Amino acid sequence: MSRVNTLPILDLSRFRVPRQRERFLAELRHAAHEVGFFYLVGHGVAPETMRAIVDSARRFFALPQAQRLEIENVRSPHFRGYTRTGTEQTAGGADWREQLDIGPERPALHLTEDDPRYLRLIGPNQWPSALPELRDVVLLWQCEALRVSREVLRALAVALGQELTYFDRWFDAEAAVHLKVVHYPPREPGGTEQGVGSHKDYGFLALLQQDEVGGLQVQRADGSWIDATPIPDSFVVNIGEMLEIATNGYLRATQHRVLSPPAGVDRYSIPFFLAPRLDAVIEPIDLPPDLAAVARGVTQDENNPLLAAYGENALLGWLRSHPRVAERWWLTPAER
Numbered sequence: 001m002s003r004v005n006t007l008p009i010l011d012l013s014r015f016r017v018p019r020q021r022e023r024f025l026a027e028l029r030h031a032a033h034e035v036g037f038f039y040l041v042g043h044g045v046a047p048e049t050m051r052a053i054v055d056s057a058r059r060f061f062a063l064p065q066a067q068r069l070e071i072e073n074v075r076s077p078h079f080r081g082y083t084r085t086g087t088e089q090t091a092g093g094a095d096w097r098e099q100l101d102i103g104p105e106r107p108a109l110h111l112t113e114d115d116p117r118y119l120r121l122i123g124p125n126q127w128p129s130a131l132p133e134l135r136d137v138v139l140l141w142q143c144e145a146l147r148v149s150r151e152v153l154r155a156l157a158v159a160l161g162q163e164l165t166y167f168d169r170w171f172d173a174e175a176a177v178h179l180k181v182v183h184y185p186p187r188e189p190g191g192t193e194q195g196v197g198s199h200k201d202y203g204f205l206a207l208l209q210q211d212e213v214g215g216l217q218v219q220r221a222d223g224s225w226i227d228a229t230p231i232p233d234s235f236v237v238n239i240g241e242m243l244e245i246a247t248n249g250y251l252r253a254t255q256h257r258v259l260s261p262p263a264g265v266d267r268y269s270i271p272f273f274l275a276p277r278l279d280a281v282i283e284p285i286d287l288p289p290d291l292a293a294v295a296r297g298v299t300q301d302e303n304n305p306l307l308a309a310y311g312e313n314a315l316l317g318w319l320r321s322h323p324r325v326a327e328r329w330w331l332t333p334a335e336r
């Protein structure tokens with residue numbers, strides 16, 4: 001097999017043009033099966049919307065630390081809010097990035113002991129009082145990212161021989177979103193190069209807006225890395241673990257990581273994650289025989305078991321990546 005050096009580029013607008021649709025679907029199927037990662041253009045998100053969120057990110061991370069810490073995620077049982085540099089854990093190491101985690105705008109539920117514990121992930125966001133415009137900018141961007149990623153998911157359903165709306169059974173548009181506004185500070189002399197450690201994403205798919213700096217890398221099957229060099233006005237899309245499970249490994253959830261920018265350079269990115277409902281139990285898709293014949297089975301990683309119930313899977317990920325929130329709100333005294 002030839003060795004790919006760049007990620008494929010897909011133009012989503014071709015999905016809407018009847019004459020181009022079959023060809024687009026074949027390319028999408030190939031990219032999602034072989035690499036699990038691709039650039040997306042023709043998505044229709046206004047350049048101003050993409051620019052506004054990066055501007056807001058710069059302004060937020062330039063606030064005095066005391067103002068960022070007003071909305072620190074340790075104040076939220078729902079893992080929402082600001083994470084300081086070096087406190088998030090991935091692949092057993094600390095990530096050299098700070099971020100704002102934002103989910104669906106919903107009130108917390110009144111829960112009893114008998115409810116599944118992952119329902120406590122539902123709850124309000126925290127917004128910075130020093131930058132009130134951030135909320136509107138982020139919620140508009142979130143709305144667009146949801147529209148685009150749902151269209152990609154629909155295209156994937158068709159590419160897998162299913163109805164356009166196949167994935168809707170596991171889906172609740174109001175609940176399905178999570179995004180991060182991320183700042184990767186420059187590498188420090190003698191410091192770590194781990195912007196974020198190697199990992200796969202949990203949900204159906206991720207849609208990433210990155211600035212012009214670069215640093216995202218995607219792992220090939222032989223363990224080497226491809227640079228996801230920034231392409232202006234594009235998103236980077238990758239397959240999440242739930243699609244790997246649903247397709248018995250026909251689609252690939254690929255390991256990826258970010259290397260810290262060099263001295264003097266800051267990187268900003270906004271990853272968006274499209275997820276099933278928390279209570280969804282993902283079942284295998286009845287794939288067409290030619291696709292089923294080349295499904296590789298689901299990769300089992302003992303550090304990261306793939307569980308069928310999405311909410312439990314997501315919760316384990318949150319607990320692992322944010323130990324301070326876990327300790328404060330989630331672990332019993334015996335577990336601490």
Ligand SMILES: O=C(O)CCC(=O)C(=O)O
Nearest residue numbers: 182201210216258269271
């Ligand atoms: O910032 C990036 O380029 C990627 C971030 C990422 O993979 C993640 O947060 O899951």
Ligand SMILES: [Fe+2]
Nearest residue numbers: 199200201256
């Ligand atoms: Fe990721």
